[in-house]
Amino acid sequence: MVNTRKITKLAAFISVAVILGYVESLFPPVAAGVKLGIANTVIIAALYIHGGKDAYIVSVLKVVLCMALFGSMTSFIYSLSGAVLSLSAMIIAKRSKNFSIISVSGLGGLCHNIAQFVCAYIIIGKGVLFYLPVLCLSGILCGVLTGIAAQLIVKRGREIFGKE
Amino acid sequence: MRKGDIALITVAVISLVLWLIPKPQGGRVLISVNGEVYREVSLDENSVIPIETEFGKNTVVIEKGGVFVTHSNCPDGLCEKDRISKSGESIVCLPNRLSVTVEGKNKEEVDVILW
Numbered sequence: 001m002v003n004t005r006k007i008t009k010l011a012a013f014i015s016v017a018v019i020l021g022y023v024e025s026l027f028p029p030v031a032a033g034v035k036l037g038i039a040n041t042v043i044i045a046a047l048y049i050h051g052g053k054d055a056y057i058v059s060v061l062k063v064v065l066c067m068a069l070f071g072s073m074t075s076f077i078y079s080l081s082g083a084v085l086s087l088s089a090m091i092i093a094k095r096s097k098n099f100s101i102i103s104v105s106g107l108g109g110l111c112h113n114i115a116q117f118v119c120a121y122i123i124i125g126k127g128v129l130f131y132l133p134v135l136c137l138s139g140i141l142c143g144v145l146t147g148i149a150a151q152l153i154v155k156r157g158r159e160i161f162g163k164e
Numbered sequence: 165m166r167k168g169d170i171a172l173i174t175v176a177v178i179s180l181v182l183w184l185i186p187k188p189q190g191g192r193v194l195i196s197v198n199g200e201v202y203r204e205v206s207l208d209e210n211s212v213i214p215i216e217t218e219f220g221k222n223t224v225v226i227e228k229g230g231v232f233v234t235h236s237n238c239p240d241g242l243c244e245k246d247r248i249s250k251s252g253e254s255i256v257c258l259p260n261r262l263s264v265t266v267e268g269k270n271k272e273e274v275d276v277i278l279w
Contacts, residue, residue, distance in 0.1 A: 029242065072239075074259055099168035106172050120258060125199040127254040127263030136179035140172060 009161060010046075010054060017042040017062040022070060034138040037109060037146055043087060044105055044150035049157045052091040059083045078116045086112035101154065102147035109143020110136055187250040191269030193231050195224060198261040207231065207249070207266065220260030231264055233257065 020039040029035050039062060047055035063083045067076040089111040093099040099107065113135040120128045195202045197217045205211060205226065213224040222243070223235040232247040238259035246255050254265040 029240070031242070031245070072259075078258075093168060096168065098166050099172075100166055103166070103169040103172045107168070110172070110175065120256065123199065123261055124256055124258070124263045125196055127194070127196055127265040128256055130252045130254055131256070133179040133182040137176055137183060140176045140179070 105147025106143035113139035190266030
């Protein structure tokens with residue numbers, strides 16, 4: 001059940017995710033839709049240390065807070081769809097036991113970008129189609145990079161926070 | 165290596181190949197705003213096209229067979245980075261809902277690859 005200890009733990013996760021999201025927004029993006037997504041490390045840490053339900057809370061609140069603090073309504077639609085699809089895919093992948101933590105993260109990055117692509121397709125039209133391979137590739141690569149970081153965080157995080 | 169890891173690498177490789185496939189030189193430029201065609205122009209004639217809609221302001225320039233966006237009032241300005249000329253390529257300004265797509269020389273020609 002929700003207790004003070006858990007609320008405090010999740011609040012710590014959310015605040016770190018928001019700060020990482022903010023730090024990343026300070027750097028100019030390499031190309032449209034291509035960014036590292038370093039806050040994803042926190043989401044994966046939440047997923048592996050606390051489980052899927054808590055990871056959802058961290059992920060959705062992170063997106064809402066980032067929008068309220070330094071985002072816009074348009075970017076909110078893209079961020080939220082990306083966050084929800086990516087985390088759902090990561091939870092399924094983790095349960096299937098066919099994915100290592102690094103490729104769970106890679107899949108998350110891929111699904112994040114696919115969700116954003118679908119949003120762009122609905123809003124803009126077929127003009128964005130040619131960009132899909134770039135988004136898929138960058139999503140996987142960035143996801144793998146954050147996955148490597150997440151693997152180290154999960155290992156140490158379990159020692160600090162305990163498995164559940 | 166688990167099954168999922170291999171599947172993910174496969175997707176990455178396919179994306180890389182699709183990205184690197186050479187595309188033919190385009191002939192027409194299709195400018196759309198909010199999913200609707202705004203203007204259609206030839207890629208061979210040099211021109212400057214100001215676009216002003218409820219979603220924002222952009223300036224599209226066609227020069228020497230290439231298209232680029234010289235001005236945008238959106239916050240990120242990402243669309244000002246690219247210059248395109250190949251069929252199927254496009255420049256997109258998400259905040260202003262603008263897309264500039266290069267298409268083949270003739271409408272009948274099948275030259276846009278759909279995945």
